[in-house]
Amino acid sequence: MNQSHYIGRFAPTPSGFLHFGSLVAALASWLDARAVGGRWLLRMEDIDPPREAPGAQAAILKTLESYGLEWDGEVVYQHDRHDAYAEVIERLFRQGLAYACTCSRKQLEGYSGIYPGLCRNLCHARDDAAIRIRVPELTYRFTDRVQGDFEQHLGRDVGDFVIQRRDGLYAYQLAVVLDDAWQGVTDVVRGADLLDNTPRQLYLQELLGLAQPRYLHVPLITQPDGHKLGKSYRSAPLPAEQATPLILRALRALGQGTDPAMVASTPAEVLRHAAAHWDADAIPRSLTLPEAQLR
DSSP: OOGGGOEEEEOOOTTSOOOHHHHHHHHHHHHHHHTTTOEEEEEEOOOOGGGOOTTHHHHHHHHHHHTTOOOSSOOEEGGGGHHHHHHHHHHHHHTTSEEEEOOOHHHHTTSTTOOOOTTTTSOOOSTTOEEEEOOOSOEEEEEETTTEEEEEEHHHHTOSEEEEOTTSOBOHHHHHHHHHHHTTOOEEEEEGGGGGGHHHHHHHHHHHTOOOOEEEEEOOEEOTTSOBOBTTBSOOOOOGGGHHHHHHHHHHHTTOOOOGGGGGSOHHHHHHHHHHTOOGGGOOSOEEOOGGGGO
């Protein structure tokens, strides 16, 4: 890709502090952009205030700075983008592509997370209802730069999905698609836990006439007991004083070669070296770290 055309982004959710798994995803995204002279944007995905941890936003910014992961331009906050989300939902509703759904969680038990279309043709009022998008009975496919070919039949595997929650909060699927397009993102590098979200986003991009970025889903950090390393499970915040060794550890997790002598280097020096030698083809599809490396 032409260097001037690459725009990447990191979009953390402030429901907790950055942990080692977050670092792996952020580092991969930053290196993939910097290796080709591209831009790297930062977007705070703060569309779910009830789940936001106090102080998390400031801590995320401080951690990224202490680890040398500098971003381009101003930080974008999704709470400033509500008008754009509302406008698109209104358009989809007028076109008959979205509808109100009053189904409760109890009603949907037993459907394995696949919406059965109970409200699809009932014409409910939008008050006190979720808004769902009608999906086609089609398979959406893409080739991920690490995970390879992936496909999902939206009607059979997902069903009509929510784009605005019953409490009025906007759903991730809609917000991420609109914001990536608005920011001109060409390459999405993120964790593999979002791999199966991508076909829904491809559909929304097609429906709204938006460009499709390239995707690279880095492996999740899996522990020996099978649990994913994350905010809710033994996910210690990243200590600023351990920036260099943790960046080196994250590089090894991404399949990148490291020089043991660089443990005495600054984060900026390690990142410059890593960007000059970045090899996305070396990233493994999956990764289990030994217990000792999780501490």
